[in-house]
Amino acid sequence: MTGERCAQSPCGEASPWEPGALLAGAVALMTTPHDILKQVFGFDHFRGVQEDVVMRVLGGQHTLAVMPTGAGKSLCYQLPAVAHEGTALVISPLIALMHDQIRSANAIGLRAASLTSADADRERTVERLKAGELDLLYAAPERATGDGFRRLISRTNVSLIAIDEAHCVSEWGHDFRPDYRQLKGLLDDNPDVPRLALTATADRRTRSDILTQLGIPDDGLIIAGFDRPNIRYNVRPRDGLPQQLKSLLAQQPGAGIVYAPSRDKAERIAEQMSGTGRPALPYHAGLDPQVRSRNQAAFVESEDMVMAATVAFGMGIDKPDVRFVAHAGIPKSIEAYYQETGRAGRDGDPAEAWLFWGAEDFARARQRVETEVEPDRRSGERERLNALAAFVEASGCRRAILLSHFGEDPPEACGNCDNCLDPPATIDATEVARKLLSAAFRTEMRFGVGHLADVLAGNDSEKVRSFGHDRLSVFGIANAEEIALVRSVARALIARDALRADAYGGLSFGPGAKPILKGERQITIAVPPPRKRTSRKRFDGPADPLFDALREARRKLAAESGVPPYVIFHDSTLREIAARKPRDLHELGTVQGVGAVKLERYGAAMLDALSTNG
């Protein structure tokens, strides 16, 4: 087999990524999409809507697939690219994303290349394209809309045109790119070539815009649900963030992202995390571009690194084995939260999302809306913050809130979020809220929660006396139990815009204050049950020496091939190998994620690792 492959490689390259005859020979024997799924991708079954999308594309129909991150979008065009003769053209907005996809495609034996400014081998790629030696060609919209490229494509046997991140075509989408609009010309040049638009985030308006702009019929729309069942959502008030992050790291051995609200904080968090012995790097727009791309590359290759980053990080990264995403402050909106946490667990393995929030996050965000946002956009922004407040303060299922936000009708409890797993106690705190609001009012709305608590508790402190607050009617009206709730209640009131905090923490009334004082609105707060962290079961279970040995073997293969470990095999595949202990290549080939090419390339090394450690 190896000899054949070299003979078929026209340029004489010894590249291990030149599958040539190996795959071509195998494909000739495959008749159905399921055969290809098994042989090339190593899977017994399609996931979710993958099969519907693939069947439409194979049937030559134009399609828009809206699939959440991690639902296996790339397979939807890779499989047809294998099944059909000719080259599948993939339009993608980011070079980093393209190169990542190409590595993964090469690893399963697909012949993939890109034409971008970052590719030194463009001439060679054009030659391969003309010779019909490419299964997949990636290009950015800027290039794909140019005359030269369109001429090149007109002389090429194109099997499919896939448009990734298709929401960029819509002005309603959150990432409008004018070049996407120009793609229509390229598509019209090739009216009979099936087009497949793909996106993870598109609301109703954006979807219908994509259909129109790309000439896809309404019945070509396939929507998978928004749910990411493998992500466990956890939300906590921020309370000693460095310690909270440290204990998160202690129970999360895999790679993770911590989103920080500012560049400074990203730097500081990276430093603190490094102090725990865990590899950690910062990423934000203030870093030198070279440092930034070096840090990003290091993260992509790593199995345990923590990236402390601003939201500038994440676009264009397709690292499937990110095990957790933590937010050190509130995100911009529920949509942003869904997108950012969606970077965890793309491989489908268990992953966690953590959000650490503080009242000051809401105070700052609300202040920004009132001072920096144009007046006609304010009410929309306020609504966004209210939705976020309801999410962080919820005592019910977090997933249910997220999914209803996207118009789905989810079950009441998911069983995989903090509130489902450890239901918090809910307390009617209306009385405490009214006392706190009264105290703020009586003290002329300029003191922080600490002072107000002192007044309510009847603490005869120097500060209290110097302002004469010991003579107020609210002095000492709260009992110890109520005082214990004051901070949580203040947080809840600030989040709901019943209290507003100034730059020094001084609290004044927001629009939500009056209804509470008048007894028209109840305040219920969720109090998470106290518990010891150590009882939490880690999802990857106790240390498994066999799994570790396979990881080690994978690391070696990855280093030899110059690709990240996940390109060789996903963790879930290694876990299945460790559990089933296949005795030979044939048995190994039945493991999910082990296709023909990977079996040939890596099978022996895996069996080796099994026999020396088994």
Ligand SMILES: [Zn+2]
């Ligand atoms: Zn839940």
